[in-house]
Amino acid sequence: MDYVLIPSLNSSLPTSEVWEIWSSPSPSIAQALEDFLSVLDESVRLRVQHIPHNHPVGPGFARVAVLFSGGIDCTVLAYLAHKHLPLSEPIDLLNVAFENPRTLRAASKPSGKSKKVRPSSDEAEQESPEHGRPTYDVPDRLTGREEVEELRRCCPERTWNFVEIDVPYEECQRERPHVQNLMYPNQTVMDLSLALALFFASRGIGHVTNSDGVSTPYTSQARVLLSGLGSDELLGGYSRHRKAFGRDGWQGLVEELQLDLTRLPSRNLGRDDRVISSNGKETRYPFLSLSVVSFLAKLPVETKVNPLLEEGRGDKMLLRMLAAKMGLVLASRRKKRAMQFGSRSARMEGGDADRKGDAIL
Numbered sequence: 633m634d635y636v637l638i639p640s641l642n643s644s645l646p647t648s649e650v651w652e653i654w655s656s657p658s659p660s661i662a663q664a665l666e667d668f669l670s671v672l673d674e675s676v677r678l679r680v681q682h683i684p685h686n687h688p689v690g691p692g693f694a695r696v697a698v699l700f701s702g703g704i705d706c707t708v709l710a711y712l713a714h715k716h717l718p719l720s721e722p723i724d725l726l727n728v729a730f731e732n733p734r735t736l737r738a739a740s741k742p743s744g745k746s747k748k749v750r751p752s753s754d755e756a757e758q759e760s761p762e763h764g765r766p767t768y769d770v771p772d773r774l775t776g777r778e779e780v781e782e783l784r785r786c787c788p789e790r791t792w793n794f795v796e797i798d799v800p801y802e803e804c805q806r807e808r809p810h811v812q813n814l815m816y817p818n819q820t821v822m823d824l825s826l827a828l829a830l831f832f833a834s835r836g837i838g839h840v841t842n843s844d845g846v847s848t849p850y851t852s853q854a855r856v857l858l859s860g861l862g863s864d865e866l867l868g869g870y871s872r873h874r875k876a877f878g879r880d881g882w883q884g885l886v887e888e889l890q891l892d893l894t895r896l897p898s899r900n901l902g903r904d905d906r907v908i909s910s911n912g913k914e915t916r917y918p919f920l921s922l923s924v925v926s927f928l929a930k931l932p933v934e935t936k937v938n939p940l941l942e943e944g945r946g947d948k949m950l951l952r953m954l955a956a957k958m959g960l961v962l963a964s965r966r967k968k969r970a971m972q973f974g975s976r977s978a979r980m981e982g983g984d985a986d987r988k989g990d991a992i993l
Contacts, residue, residue, distance in 0.1 A: 638897075639929040641890050645882040650934045651941075657953065664935050665954055667927065672954075675921040676712040676858070683856050694793060697724035697854035699833055699915075701974050702775030704948065705860025707783065707963040708955050709918055713858060714787045722791035724852040725783075727776040728833040729768040731801045732976040736767065768798045772974035779963060786959050795852055797838035801980065804828060812993065814910050818903040822989030825972035825979075827907045834908040834915075855913055861900060862919035865892040866928045867948040868937030869968050874947065877939040886933050893929075896920075943967055 657665065683695045696717060698710045706725075713723060773796065780794040808828070812819070815827040836852030864870050868889060876888035901917075908915045918924065928936060931950075938946040944967045945952065955964035972978035978989075 638894050639926060641886055641893070641929050642932050643886055644932050645886070646932070646934045649940060650938055661935060661950075661953070664931060664950060665957065668950060669954055669957075671923050671927045672708075672918060673712050673715070675918040675924050676709060677716045678921070679858065679916040679918055680713050680716050680856070692720075692722070694722045694724040694852065694854045696721075696856050696858065697726050697795075697836065697852050698858045699830070699860070700725035700727050700776055700779075700794075701772040701969070701971060702727070702777070702779035702963075702966070703860070703969065703974075704951060704955055704960075704963045704966050705863040705919070706858075707779045707960055707966075708951065708958070709858045709860055710783055710792075711786065711958055711960060712918075714783075714790050719789050722793045724793045724795050724836070724854050725776065725780055726795050726797060726833045726836055726838075726852060726857070727773060728797040728799065728829055728975050728977075729770040729773045730799045730804060730828070730832075730976045730980070731767050732770075732980050733801055734980055735976060768796070770974065770976040771969060772971070775966065775969075775974070779966075782960060782962050793840050793850065793852070795836060795838045795840055795850055796847075797832055797836070799828075799832045799977075804832075804977075804980070807831065811907065814907045815903045818899075819993050820989060821991045821993060822972065822978075823903060824993060825977045825989075827903060829971050829975045829977040830904055830907045831911070834911045834913045836911075836913075857908065857913050857915045859904070859915050859917050860919060861904065861917050862896065862925070863948065863951060864968065865889065865896055866919060866925065866936070867951050868933075868939070869948045871968070873937065874939045874943070882933060885937070885939065889933070889937075893925075 680696050685695065696713055698706050698713065700706045700710065710723060710725060717723065776794065780792050783790075783792055808824070811827050811831050812824060814831070815823050818827075834857060836854070838850060838852075839847045840850040841847045866889070868885065870892070873885055873888055873892075876884040880887070901920075904915060936948075936950045938949050940946060941949065944965055947968060952964045955961075970978075
């Protein structure tokens with residue numbers, strides 16, 4: 633039996649400082665953009681074609697859903713999936729939010745400061761209902777709403793079902809032992825907060841709101857879920873990549889990227905597959921197709937990421953430039969936010985705030 637080996641990243645380093653201009657990219661960047669679009673688009677096409685129709689469900693239901701936080705990875709995948717699915721079919725965008733007692737309590741305490749204006753999606757804090765904000769207006773919910781509107785502007789002929797999946801604290805605690813069993817042998821605090829988000833998101837039980845503001849219960853019937861996993865590891869999306877560059881320059885960045893790619897199967901893929909498949913769903917990862925991984929691994933590091941640029945531009949630079957080229961301007965500027973913090977699945981109790989993500993449960 634043949635096994636696929638994780639490729640070694642291109643280890644060549646830039647000889648001078650790199651300042652890529654988005655509006656006028658160099659010929660090498662421009663070519664990389666064209667090739668990246670081609671290989672990623674084909675990866676998405678292969679993962680959404682020939683999905684069997686679930687005949688008992690009937691017409692008008694989605695066969696494909698996207699795990700959707702409103703970040704750049706999932707928004708680009710949703711846009712590309714749109715290109716390869718019949719317009720008669722909706723696409724479900726699964727957006728999960730947790731009732732988090734710790735953040736609710738913090739929001740309800742008087743700060744002694746003047747009241748802030750309503751924060752943007754990147755700054756949002758979960759507030760209690762008595763303060764005028766719904767319990768589930770977590771950061772990922774707000775960015776999700778913004779990005780589904782951008783998708784509707786770019787692809788107005790598609791029906792986008794923005795499925796708001798709200799998880800009460802009691803229900804989360806009730807399912808926690810089950811989720812811990814599913815994610816084993818992964819057993820850290822961070823594993824649990826990520827697994828909880830994936831478990832409830834993939835279950836797909838929530839509600840959708842129409843253009844008149846009327847909300848109705850909705851359960852996604854899609855059996856195939858698209859995930860943006862792999863983008864951060866391949867394109868330098870984590871804050872630790874910027875820190876590695878600060879410590880050891882370009883060489884340190886390449887080594888950190890290689891480490892993330894190498895440990896991805898044991899750290900993420902097994903856990904996520906066990907959790908999501910327990911709901912009868914199959915996750916597909918367009919960024920982790922052999923063709924995409926091979927293409928990105930061969931590119932020089934400065935073509936993919938440039939930590940000399942500010943956060944929200946230099947991290948995942950190649951993908952951000954691609955999103956902007958597609959017309960996904962908001963998505964191209966979106967800063968990285970971890971799923972467990974964006975959905976508020978992490979640090980639900982007072983003592984949890986002091987527990988590190990790598991602590992064993």
